[in-house]
Amino acid sequence: MQDTKLFETILGIAKPWSIGRGELTTAEERVDLWLEHEATTWPCPECGTVLPGFDHAAERTWRHLDTCQFQTYVHASIPRVQCPTDGVKQVRVPWAEPRSRFTLLMERLIIDLILQCSTLTGACRIVGISWDEAWGVMARAVARGRAQKTAREIPYLGVDEKAFRKYRQYHTIVSDIEQGTVEYVGAGHGAETLSTFYDGLTPPQRQAIKAVAMDMWDPYIKATRTSLPQGEDCIVFDRFHAMGQLTTAVDRVRKQEHRDLQETTGDSPLKGTKYLWLYSAENLPERHRETFEELRHTHLKVARAWAIKEQARQLWNYRQLAAAKRFFQRWYHWARCSRLRPVAQAAATLHNYRDGVLRYVRHPITNGVAEGLNSKIMSIKRKACGFRNADHFTIAIYFHCGGLELYPR
Ligand SMILES: [Zn+2]
Structure with a gap:
């Protein structure tokens, strides 16, 4: 295949990486591209120290956006460095996140499809990926978004519980009433679940809470009394x-x-x-x-x-x-x-x-204020029948309702 330059541009591949060779398999409607790199030094992925290449990990494959109707795969052996501090590590590559089986652009497309499709299966079918692969993308997007999240002040919180008969489990959902986003999903509906959320806030964030809407449920009251400086004075019963x-x-x-x-x-x-x-x-x-x-x-x-x-x-x-x-x-x-x-x-x-x-x-808030949010959660919960465990529910809530930055870099 001659047009490797074209693919380099499309893929956003730049020095030291380039496309070594490409293969077009017409019968299978498939494009395969092998990436190579010049001899160079690499920053350690942990500490950034620039080091010479040590060796290469075994070749890996990433699915990229389709080239017209042809599924497109990128292959490369990722160099490893030997860092005096961190040991032997694979370097970061510009086209994919660590541990992902998709290129960044493909991952973005999958995220968009999951957001737009009413079911995960629908998104899977459109791009021809498996359910587990789609879950991997969602879980990574949520982890990334939550890690990037900055501590902002939330004056009005809503605390609600959702029951899962299938898993004999309750979940506690904390939402930002004004923004209509889910800030926290925790397993259980005891005091410790809500306290875990409160304790994860910074002191200024805790101080900034004006009111928390909740049911007349003693464990939530207890958690609010013990974990917030304003104690029960900020509780508004729904x-x-x-x-x-x-x-x-x-x-x-x-x-x-x-x-x-x-x-x-x-x-x-x-x-x-x-x-x-x-x-x-x-x-x-x-x-x-x-x-x-x-x-x-x-x-x-x-x-x-x-x-x-x-x-x-x-x-x-x-x-x-x-x-x-x-x-x-x-x-x-x-x-x-x-x-x-x-x-x-x-x-x-x-x-x-x-x-x-x-x-x-004084604080006319209710848990029902975020009506749009609640119907979104209920629809995720209905679909959750297909989830293998309750953790999937948590990830799906953060993905669809967390107001997170989901896209890779
Ligand atoms: Zn290092």
């Missing part, structure tokens, strides 16, 4: 989690009342109404409105429970702490005296965690 407790309580009241009515009268007006009580007032579908209006003006216990729940939602509209506190006390009293056990219990929970619930007035 309003949707708080309301979720009340919605569950309403459902329990309905279930019990329905059962009681069935037993005593053999007929319950609550039959088939489960979901009507779970909607927020404004989200109730039009077709159910009439039925629901009738039901909620009855003397049913569930109607009362529902009213207490709907009333509670107003708490998150307050912009002044004193007023919010007064409202909460009134509401709490009403709920406690409702003689509806599940409602009273849920109210007691909110009361126990009231400082963090009320802190929403």
